Amino acid sequence: MDILEAKKQVILAGKKLVEEGLIQRTWGNVSCRVSDTQFVITPSGRDYLSLTPEDIVLVTIQDLSYEGDVKPSSEKGIHAKCYQLREHVNFVIHTHQTYASIIGLSGMDVNMLPAESAAILGDCVPLAAYGLPGTKKLRSGVVDALLRAPEAKACLMLHHGALCVGEDMEDAFRVANELETVCKNKLAERFYQISGETAKSFASMAEYIVKTLEKGWEAPQLDAYDSVRAFGAIEMRPADGGAPVMVDLATAKPIDPTAACPDTASLHTAIYHKRENVNAIVHSKEEATLAASKMGRTVRPFLDDFAQIVGFTLRTAVYDPARPAASDRAVLHKLRYRDAVMLKSNGAICVGANEDEANAVKLVTEKGCKAFTAAEMYGRGKEYINTAESVLMRVVYKLKYSKKK
Numbered sequence: 556m557d558i559l560e561a562k563k564q565v566i567l568a569g570k571k572l573v574e575e576g577l578i579q580r581t582w583g584n585v586s587c588r589v590s591d592t593q594f595v596i597t598p599s600g601r602d603y604l605s606l607t608p609e610d611i612v613l614v615t616i617q618d619l620s621y622e623g624d625v626k627p628s629s630e631k632g633i634h635a636k637c638y639q640l641r642e643h644v645n646f647v648i649h650t651h652q653t654y655a656s657i658i659g660l661s662g663m664d665v666n667m668l669p670a671e672s673a674a675i676l677g678d679c680v681p682l683a684a685y686g687l688p689g690t691k692k693l694r695s696g697v698v699d700a701l702l703r704a705p706e707a708k709a710c711l712m713l714h715h716g717a718l719c720v721g722e723d724m725e726d727a728f729r730v731a732n733e734l735e736t737v738c739k740n741k742l743a744e745r746f747y748q749i750s751g752e753t754a755k756s757f758a759s760m761a762e763y764i765v766k767t768l769e770k771g772w773e774a775p776q777l778d779a780y781d782s783v784r785a786f787g788a789i790e791m792r793p794a795d796g797g798a799p800v801m802v803d804l805a806t807a808k809p810i811d812p813t814a815a816c817p818d819t820a821s822l823h824t825a826i827y828h829k830r831e832n833v834n835a836i837v838h839s840k841e842e843a844t845l846a847a848s849k850m851g852r853t854v855r856p857f858l859d860d861f862a863q864i865v866g867f868t869l870r871t872a873v874y875d876p877a878r879p880a881a882s883d884r885a886v887l888h889k890l891r892y893r894d895a896v897m898l899k900s901n902g903a904i905c906v907g908a909n910e911d912e913a914n915a916v917k918l919v920t921e922k923g924c925k926a927f928t929a930a931e932m933y934g935r936g937k938e939y940i941n942t943a944e945s946v947l948m949r950v951v952y953k954l955k956y957s958k959k960k
Contacts, residue, residue, distance in 0.1 A: 556645070561587040561595045562611040564724050568648060569603035577650040577731055582860055583716065584628035587724070588638050588645040592616055596634055599626045600955070629689030636698050637720050644720045646727040653922050654738035655709075655717035656858055657929035660938065661745070664704070665711065668737060675733040677707040685713040687944060688859060709734045714859055714940055745932050761846035761928045768931065769850050774873055774900040779838035780817045783910060784827060791817050794838055804828075807879075821879035822886055826906060829887050833906045835913040840902035843924035848897040854927050855939035861923035863952035864916055865905075866893030867945035869923065873899045892949075895920045 556564075568585045577583070586596035595611050597603070612627035614620070616635045621627055628634075634647045658665065665680035681700035686693030697718060700710045708730045710718040717734060721727030746754045746763070754760050779794035785801070788810060792799045800817060801810045807824040809816050817823075823836055839845075847854055847869075854869040856862035861869075870889040874882045886904070890896040894916045895905045903920050907913030930936050940948075 556587065556589050558589050558595065558613060559608060561589045562608040564646070565595055565597060565611050566603075566606045566608070568646075568724050568728070569597055569606060571728065572648065572650065573603050575732075577648075577652040577735075582651045584630050584634070584649045586614075586628075586631075586634040586647045589613070594634060594638055596627045596631055599628050630693075632691075632694045633697050633718065636694065637701070637718070640698070640701055641720060643722055646721050646724050648719050648727050648731060649712075649716060650719065650731055651716040651858075651860055651922075652731065652735050653925060654735050654742060655711060656715070656922065657926045658738040658741050659711040659713050659715070659717075660857055660926060660930045660935055661741075661933045662713075662935060662938070665737065665741060672733055672737050675729055676709050676737065677704065679704045679707055680709050680711055680734065680737070681707055682711045682713060683718075685715070685940075687948070688715070714857060716858075716860075742929060742932070749932060756842070757925060757928075758842035758846065760932070761843045761924070764928050764931045765846045765849050768852075773849060774875075774898070777818045777874065777876070777898065777901045779840050779902065780819055780823070781838060781910075781913075782823045782836045784834045789823055789827060791820060791823060794840065818876040819874065821876075822874060822883050822904070825883035825887060826890070826904070830890075830906065832908055835907050835910040837905045837907075837910075837913040837917045838902060839905055839917045839920060841917070841921040843928055844897070844921050845902045847924040847927060848902050849900050851899050854897070854924060856923065856945045857926035857930050857939045858923060859940060859948055860919055861926070862940055862945040862948045864919040865895045865923060867942060867949050869893070869895055869897060869903070869920065871897040871899055874901065 564587050565585045584597045586594045588594045593613055593615055595613050598610050598612055610625055612621050612625050614627050614631050616638050619631055630649055637644055637647045659682055664682050681704040683700035684696035686696050708720050719727050719730040721730055743754045746760050750763055780791045781794050782789045782791045788804055789802050790799050791802055800814050802820050803810055804824055807821040851871050872885040872889045886896055895903050897903045905913050905916035905920055907916055
C-alpha cells in the first residue's frame with residue numbers, strides 16, 4: 556500500500572476507535588502494513604483526534620528502526636510480530652475495549668465460540684500473559700498466544716486490553732466489534748452459572764456481587780454535581796441536568812443567597828483549594844461505580860489503564876453533609892496521589908485539569924469497577940496488578956504520557 560494512503564487509514568482508524576469507545580485517551584495503537592518490510596503506526600502518547608500524516612511513523616518490521624523525531628508507539632514490537640507471524644495480516648489495532656479487557660481477567664482463553672463468531676475471530680481467542688506496557692515481557696506473551704492459536708484473529712491481553720488483526724481496516728474493526736459481543740455474552744453466561752439468574756444489565760451483575768461482599772450500612776444518598784473553576788468561584792452543575800449554581804470558592808456558599816446549596820459544595824471547594832492543578836470535578840454514579848461504592852472497600856487495579864489514570868487504588872470515604880469539615884478531610888486524605896475517590900453508597904468523585912480529563916477519569920473508573928465485578932465473578936478478586944507495578948505505571952503516566960495528549 557502507498558505510504559500516505561496507509562497513514563490516512565491509520566488516522567481514520569484512530570478516530571473510529573475513539574468514536575466507538577474502544578479506547579480512552581491516548582491508549583491503544585493502530586498500524587497498517589505498507590510492504591513486506593515496513594508498516595506505519597500511531598505515535599506514542601498522542602491524541603488520536605489531532606493526528607496528521609506527519610505524526611504517523613514508518614517502522615521497519617525486522618529491527619523496529621524508524622526515522623524522524625516522532626516516536627512510534629511503545630507497542631510497535633507487537634505489531635511487527637503480528638506482521639511477521641501472519642502474512643495475510645495488513646492491519647492491526649490494539650484496543651482497551653471494556654468487555655474484552657474484563658473477560659481477560661478470567662485467566663482463560665475464550666473457547667467454544669458460536670459458528671458465526673468463529674467465522675470472524677477463529678475458533679479460539681487466546682489469552683496472553685501479563686507484562687507491563689511497552690515491555691518485552693508483554694510482547695513475548697502476545698507472541699506465545701498467537702503461536703498457540705495460529706488461526707486466531709484476536710488476542711486478549713491480561714490486565715491490558717485486546718489485539719485485533721485483519722486483512723484491512725474494515726476487517727480488523729469487524730474483529731474488534733465481534734470480540735466485544737462475544738466477551739459480553741461470555742460474562743452473561745458466567746453470571747448465570749454463579750447466580751442461576753439471567754443478567755438484565757451490567758448493573759444487575761454488579762449488584763449481585765455487591766450483595767455477596769457488602770458489609771455494614773448504606774450511607775444517605777447525595778445529589779451528584781459536576782463542577783469547574785470559574786474565577787474565584789465554581790460552577791456546580793447537577794449531573795442529571797438542571798440549572799447550575801455558582802458557589803463562592805472562599806466560603807463554599809452560593810453567590811446567589813436564594814439558591815439552594817448543593818450537599819457537596821464544601822467538598823468541591825476543598826478539593827480545588829487542596830489541588831491547584833484540578834479545574835474540573837465529575838461526580839460519577841454510573842452503574843458499576845455506584846455498586847462498588849456501596850461496599851465501602853478499596854478497589855484495586857485489575858487493568859493497567861486504571862492504575863495509570865485513576866491511581867494505584869480507589870479508596871472509599873464516607874461523606875456526611877452535616878459534618879462537612881471532617882468529611883472533606885476524610886475525602887482529601889483518600890484522594891491523595893489519586894484522581895478519583897469513592898463516596899460510600901454514592902459513586903465516585905473524579906478530578907482533572909479540565910473537563911475532558913475529569914471525564915476520562917470517570918470512564919476509566921467505571922471500567923475499573925466493571926473489571927472488579929468480573930474478577931469477583933470468576934473467583935479472581937485477588938488477582939489484581941501488584942502495588943509496585945501499579946505505582947510505577949501511575950508515575951510514568953503522570954510524568955510522561957499525560958503531558959503528550
